[in-house]
Amino acid sequence: MPHALLANIVWHSLADKHAKFATGTDHARRYARGFTPVIGFEDAEAPDFAALAPFCSIGEHFYCGGWTGTAPAGWELEAETFAHQMVWQRDPPAADETLDVVQLTAKDVLRMLELVALTQPGPFGERSIDMGEYYGVYDGARLVAMAGERFEAGPLREISGVCTHPDYQGRGLARRLVEQLIRVELARNQTPFLHVMQENDVARRLYLRMGFDDCRRLPVRVVSRVR
Numbered sequence: 041m042p043h044a045l046l047a048n049i050v051w052h053s054l055a056d057k058h059a060k061f062a063t064g065t066d067h068a069r070r071y072a073r074g075f076t077p078v079i080g081f082e083d084a085e086a087p088d089f090a091a092l093a094p095f096c097s098i099g100e101h102f103y104c105g106g107w108t109g110t111a112p113a114g115w116e117l118e119a120e121t122f123a124h125q126m127v128w129q130r131d132p133p134a135a136d137e138t139l140d141v142v143q144l145t146a147k148d149v150l151r152m153l154e155l156v157a158l159t160q161p162g163p164f165g166e167r168s169i170d171m172g173e174y175y176g177v178y179d180g181a182r183l184v185a186m187a188g189e190r191f192e193a194g195p196l197r198e199i200s201g202v203c204t205h206p207d208y209q210g211r212g213l214a215r216r217l218v219e220q221l222i223r224v225e226l227a228r229n230q231t232p233f234l235h236v237m238q239e240n241d242v243a244r245r246l247y248l249r250m251g252f253d254d255c256r257r258l259p260v261r262v263v264s265r266v267r
Contacts, residue, residue, distance in 0.1 A: 045193045046125050046233065046255055048106055050080030052193035058171065068092035070102065074167035076190060078103045079263075089115050089263075096265045103163050105260050119262040121237055124244055126252040128232040133219040133250075141220055144174040144186060151183040152176070152201075159203035162237070168201065175220050177213050185213035187221055197230040202243075215250060235260075 045052045054062040054069040062069045067082040068091040077100070081087035084106035093114060096102070101118060111117040144152060149166055152174070156164045172189025185208060190200035199221050204214045218234075225232045234252070236244045237260070248254070 043127060043196075043231075043255060045196055046127070047258075048080070048082075048084045049125075049191050049193055049196065049198070050078055050105055051082055051084065052080075053191040054080045055082070056194075057192040061167075061171065063095050065091045070095055071165075072167075073165075075165045075171065076103075076163045076168050077101060077165065078105075078163055080104075081107070087112075093265055098265050098267065101262055101264045103260060104263055105258050107261060108259050111263065114265060114267045116264050116266045117261060118264055121239065121260050123235040123237050123258050123260045125255040125258055126234050126236060126244070126247050127255045128222055128226075128252055130251045132223045132226045135223065136216050136219065139177065139213070139216050139220075141175050141177060141217065144169065144176045144183075144188070148174075148176065148183065152186060155183050155186060155203055155205060156201070158205065161201055161203040162235075164201055172197070173221070173224060174201065175217050177208075177217070179208070184208040185217060187214065187217035189221065189225075195229065195231050196233055197225045197228075199225075199232055199234045202234075215246060218247075218250070 061071055061075050063072050064070055068088045070079040079102045087107050089112045149169055174186060174188030176183050176186035185204040187202040189197055191198040199218055202214050222232045
């Protein structure tokens, strides 16, 4: 079952489809600098931080999922929460011809980073655009909404980086961009999924109304190497 991959989706992504973006060992890997600051372990419940340490700088912050317990020697726990993993298991949403959507490219990265800094949708780097397709909506020269793709394992493809400028919220832009990605991924015979932090109940309720199903609640931590 493809959904079994979700329990350790970061590792399965780093070890397979995104191995070209990864650095580390056979048991512990991170996305290379410039990509999303996320780490993964072959054994998510017993992560080998010692193996990963040589590939991380002191003070670097990383997101890590699926792991609980005491921070190992040389590492510090900065924050912890939970994320809801949600999966799309329905037909494609109806096409929307009313929204002027553009596919984002390297020339849009500066504006993407500006929108991310303003809205804080989650971990994002200047090379995150290389991890999949991104779509956005512009108002003149201003990027006002975007959504794209991040983790990939087996048939699973994550929708991520979903954000809308505060001045443009309430217009359904994020929902319609997510629907655009759902259609793209289903056309590739992929299964769309996403993560929603437990604090963002508004987004979770929106995704449930759209047709996503709750799959699991996953511990998420932010850690940094301190020596």
